Amino acid sequence: MKLGLFMMPVHPPEKDRTQCFEEDIELVVRADELGFTEAWIGQHCTLAWEPIPSNDVFVANVLPRTKNIRLGSGVTLIPHHHPANVALRLALLDHLSRGRINCAFGQSGVPTDWELFDLPDPKTQGLMTLEGIDMVLKLWESEAPFDIKGDYWHIKVDGTNPELGIGTMLKPYQRPHPPIAMSIVKGDSMAARMAGERGYIPISTNLVAGNTVKEHWNTYCAGAEGAGGSPPDRSVWRVARSIFIGDSTEEAWEYALNSPFADSFTYLLALLRSADMLHLVKRDPDMPDSDADTEYLLRESCIVGDKDECIRQISNLWEETGGFGTLLMVAHDMDDKAKWMQSMEWLANDIGPSFPEL
Numbered sequence: 001m002k003l004g005l006f007m008m009p010v011h012p013p014e015k016d017r018t019q020c021f022e023e024d025i026e027l028v029v030r031a032d033e034l035g036f037t038e039a040w041i042g043q044h045c046t047l048a049w050e051p052i053p054s055n056d057v058f059v060a061n062v063l064p065r066t067k068n069i070r071l072g073s074g075v076t077l078i079p080h081h082h083p084a085n086v087a088l089r090l091a092l093l094d095h096l097s098r099g100r101i102n103c104a105f106g107q108s109g110v111p112t113d114w115e116l117f118d119l120p121d122p123k124t125q126g127l128m129t130l131e132g133i134d135m136v137l138k139l140w141e142s143e144a145p146f147d148i149k150g151d152y153w154h155i156k157v158d159g160t161n162p163e164l165g166i167g168t169m170l171k172p173y174q175r176p177h178p179p180i181a182m183s184i185v186k187g188d189s190m191a192a193r194m195a196g197e198r199g200y201i202p203i204s205t206n207l208v209a210g211n212t213v214k215e216h217w218n219t220y221c222a223g224a225e226g227a228g229g230s231p232p233d234r235s236v237w238r239v240a241r242s243i244f245i246g247d248s249t250e251e252a253w254e255y256a257l258n259s260p261f262a263d264s265f266t267y268l269l270a271l272l273r274s275a276d277m278l279h280l281v282k283r284d285p286d287m288p289d290s291d292a293d294t295e296y297l298l299r300e301s302c303i304v305g306d307k308d309e310c311i312r313q314i315s316n317l318w319e320e321t322g323g324f325g326t327l328l329m330v331a332h333d334m335d336d337k338a339k340w341m342q343s344m345e346w347l348a349n350d351i352g353p354s355f356p357e358l
Contacts, residue, residue: 001318001324001325001326001327001352001355001356001357002037002325002326002327002352002357003034003035003036003037003326003327003328003329003347003348003352004031004036004037004038004039004040004238004326004327004328004329005027005028005031005036005038005039005040005069005328005329005331006039006040006042006074006203006206006240006328006329006330006331007024007027007028007039007040007041007042007052007074007330007331008042008044008050008330008331009024009042009050009051009052009331009332009333010049010050010260010264010267010268010330010331010332010333011049011050011051011260011333012049012260012263012333012335013048013049015333017051020051020333021051021052021058023333023334023337024052024058024331025058025061025062025065026334027331027334027340027344028062028065028066028069028071029062029065029066030341030344031069031344032066032067032068032069034344034345034348034349035068035348036069036329036348037069037070037326038069038070038071038072038102038326038328039062039069039070039071039072040072040073040074040075040102040104040181040203040328041055041058041059041071041072041073041074042055042074042075043055043073043075043076043077044077044108044110044113045080045113045116045117046110046112046113046115046116047110047112047113047271049264049267049268055073055074055076056073056076056089056090056093059071059072059073059093059101060093060096063093063096063097063100069100070100070101070102071097071100071101071102072101072102072103072104072181073090073102073103073104073105074104074181074183074203075104075105075106075181075182075183076090076103076104076105076106077106077107077108077113078105078106078107078128078129078132078133079107079108079117079119079125079128079129079132080108080113080117080119081132082153083131083132083135083136083139083153083155084135084139084155084169086132086136087135087136087139087140087169088169088170090103090136090172090178091140091169091170091171091172091173092170094172094173094174094178095170095172095173097173098173099173099174099178101172101173101174101178102178102179102180102181102201103177103178103179103180103181104180104181104182104183104201104203105129105132105133105136105180105181105182106129106182106183106191107122107125107126107128107129108125109122109185109271109272109275109277110271110275111274111275122275126190127151127152128152130194131150131151131152131153132152132153133180134150135148135150135153135155137177139155139169140171140172140176140177141176141177143168144157144158144160144167144168144169145157145158145159145160145167157169179201180198180200180201181195181200181201181202181203181238182194182195182200182201182202182203183203183205184202184203184204184205184216184219184220185205185207185208185277185280186212186280187208187212187215187216187219188215188219189216189219192216192219192220192223193219193220193222193223193226194223195220195223196219196220196221196222196223196224196225196226196227196229196232197223197224197226197227197229198227199224199229199232201236201237201238202216202217202220202236202237202238203238203239203240203328204216204217204237204238204239204240204324205240206240206241206242206301206302206328206330207268207272207280207281207297207301208280208281208301209281209282209283209300209301210283210316210317210320210321211283211320212280212283213239213317213320213321214320214321214322217234217237217321217322217324220232220237233325234322234323234324234325235325235357236325237324237325237326238324238325238326238327238328239317239321239324239326239327239328240328240329240330241301241302241303241314241317241327241328241329241330242261242265242301242302242303242329242330242332243302243303243304243310243329243330243343243347244256244261244302244303244304244332244339244340244343245303245304245305245306245307245310245342245343245346245347245351246304246305246306246339246343247306248306249304249305249306249309251306252304252305252306252309253304253305255336255339256298256302256304257295257298259335259336260332260333260335261298261332261333262294262295262298264332264333265294265297265298266294268297269281269292269293269294269297273289278292281296281297281300281301283300303317307346307350307351310347310351311351311354314327314351314355315355318355325357327352327355329344329347
């Protein structure tokens with residue numbers, strides 16, 4: 001089983017922003033040193049807990065500090081950007097990294113982000129996301145002049161001069177383009193089905209129970225089958241989980257329940273409630289909303305304990321889902337840097353090698 005990093009990130013709102021970014025950089029650099037194969041960086045614009053508004057800028061900063069780890073947008077929020085801008089910025093990153101870039105696309109679930117950009121309802125944003133992805137791909141494969149017209153954007157370049165390179169757009173270093181992923185939250189997700197249809201990388205969120213994660217793969221496979229493709233290889237599947245490993249299981253839970261680790265889940269639950277998405281975290285859909293509290297989410301969707309206990313919990317997730325290629329450790333605030341660095345080292349050196357590589 002390969003190991004990767006998924007960085008939303010999550011930091012207490014009162015913490016100094018510069019310190020947060022420096023710790024995030026340090027975490028990615030350490031993941032590279034420990035042999036993590038990839039890191040995905042999120043973006044939001046109106047969330048103090050998730051303070052990276054431009055993940056491509058963050059990736060550009062980390063690139064020269066790392067050697068092997070692949071770096072990805074996780075995700076680029078398509079409705080927030082013009083598709084031509086997305087295509088050009090990611091192509092530039094791909095060249096700067098000599099092909100060490102992954103791309104993940106999606107839409108925001110944050111109502112205040114929607115307000116900031118004057119965006120329509122979530123369903124319409126979903127349609128915008130699909131159209132935007134298609135436009136990015138067309139721009140990566142097309143030469144001007146071109147006229148790409150959709151329901152939400154119209155991209156046209158007509159006045160070209162090929163001899164002088166006027167009208168020429170930058171194409172990615174990786175051909176035909178960097179690997180593309182889709183972030184998946186709902187069990188019957190349109191993103192999961194589309195990823196299966198197109199052969200994109202599926203990334204399962206860390207916020208849902210194992211039975212929903214299993215449904216992600218089933219939906220992904222249904223998409224692949226519906227498109228006439230061969231059955232997907234589970235090695236492409238990424239599953240994200242918040243992981244904390246302590247000296248003992250008791251000590252690990254004492255920390256997890258009384259630190260910014262727990263506070264981040266209180267925040268995430270409030271965010272899901274505000275977007276009418278609380279049902280997504282429930283293993284049993286009939287579970288009362290009042291029972292979906294912070295401790296429930298910690299115990300249902302996190303990996304917490306000593307090394308043996310964490311191996312047991314990952315094994316249970318592996319068995320329930322049928323297995324996956326990469327476990328993505330979700331980055332949390334390093335309020336106790338020594339604890340978090342030790343936890344990540346144990347994950348890389350003692351726990352990861354306990355599982356087979358698909």
